[in-house]
């Protein structure tokens with residue numbers, strides 16, 4: 331199967347190299363009107379160098395984001411299960427040849443301990459992350475770990491959605507993974523550029539480009555209909571990666587009745603211990619300004635796909651990117667197995683983080699920027715996945731469900747973890763949000779908040 335046609339992508343990018351401003355504006359107008367963009371439109375947007383015109387791209391992305399996702403930002407935390415890995419990715423500290431890394435795989439007791447800490451920070455949604463290893467991250471172990479995560483209780487709090495980022499599997503194994511009750515299955519192609527891919531993944535099962543690029547076909551065949559794709563920006567030309575990722579989206583939509591990926595992730599290459607390749611020596615390091623435009627263009631090209639931003643990025647840049655189309659963020663993250671309960675981290679982490687703030691501080695910051703921190707996990711539990719989620723998103727009805735859920739789950743967070751100061755800022759933002767809602771949604775939302783204040787937990791529609 332070859333749905334990534336490199337030649338076609340290169341020729342689209344070559345054609346766009348000297349795009350006239352009139353053509354760039356035409357593509358921008360099309361994006362604003364909500365029309366689906368062609369690869370050539372996207373290449374035209376990515377060819378914009380003029381700062382004012384770029385600002386217009388950012389503004390258009392902001393409008394689209396607000397119209398579809400409203401003001402909410404969904405919070406999650408990664409939970410690293412193991413840093414054992416048989417692959418040798420040039421950019422990752424978990425690579426097999428990194429002998430200095432302290433290797434660890436969490437026991438079920440340790441997982442329980444980590445989850446307790448994350449629950450005490452207010453998290454309700456976790457992303458389990460694992461290196462690729464036949465025994466240390468075997469499917470049985472993943473299943474047992476998911477069961478453990480869901481079983482932990484702290485007062486009224488529990489983890490209500492477990493997503494997973496792990497190596498590609500066979501269709502049969504994906505059926506088993508689905509039976510464990512996962513939300514989204516994530517796996518990033520890293521780079522869609524075949525030659526670069528082979529170079530940066532010199533050995534191990536990950537060396538096989540096709541096995542990886544077809545991973546979501548197998549996951550969706552197995553009935554996992556919320557999948558998350560991504561590229562690791564900084565390995566190859568970001569414009570190539572964006573067009574290729576859009577080809578991947580189109581392929582999945584064509585094959586699975588209009589259902590594309592539920593989310594895309596946009597990690598950028600960060601320095602990692604003993605990793606030969608990083609942003610200081612890669613020829614394709616993505617500068618902040620280009621990264622901002624990349625995020626905005628992605629938002630315009632696939633308006634209905636959630637976009638995830640991790641703590642790899644610095645707080646100042648995160649603040650700006652929220653506005654250009656981010657819908658989910660991690661906060662308070664650790665990238666070493668056991669990192670939430672251990673005091674030393676430096677020899678077991680996957681890569682360096684840019685945002686070290688605790689969850690509470692990120693919540694406060696997000697709130698002061700006018701967003702509603704959301705701890706919602708409703709869709710997957712209400713069966714709104716795959717085509718049901720897509721039709722909800724495409725009818726722009728996401729706001730009628732997600733905003734009330736965001737407000738109710740945030741109220742629960744405030745009740746359990748907020749302080750006076752946070753409640754004061756929240757009150758104003760929440761009132762403004764409800765005032766913007768049409769009836770009966772506004773009334774319904776007030777009821778949900780009231781029920782939460784009276785002590786009900788996990789209130790959602």
Ligand code: SAM
Pocket residue numbers: 421422423459460461462495496497498517518520561562597598599600601602605642680681
């Ligand atoms: N081992 C599995 C895999 O590679 O697909 C899943 C987990 S891996 C720990 C998760 C992701 O971390 C990778 O897909 C890659 O994009 C990202 N990553 C690895 N090294 C990185 C680095 N130095 N900077 C930023 N992200 C990195």
Ligand code: SF4
Pocket residue numbers: 415416417418419422423424425426460461462536
């Ligand atoms: Fe292993 Fe994943 Fe790191 Fe590659 S990115 S070395 S596969 S953990």
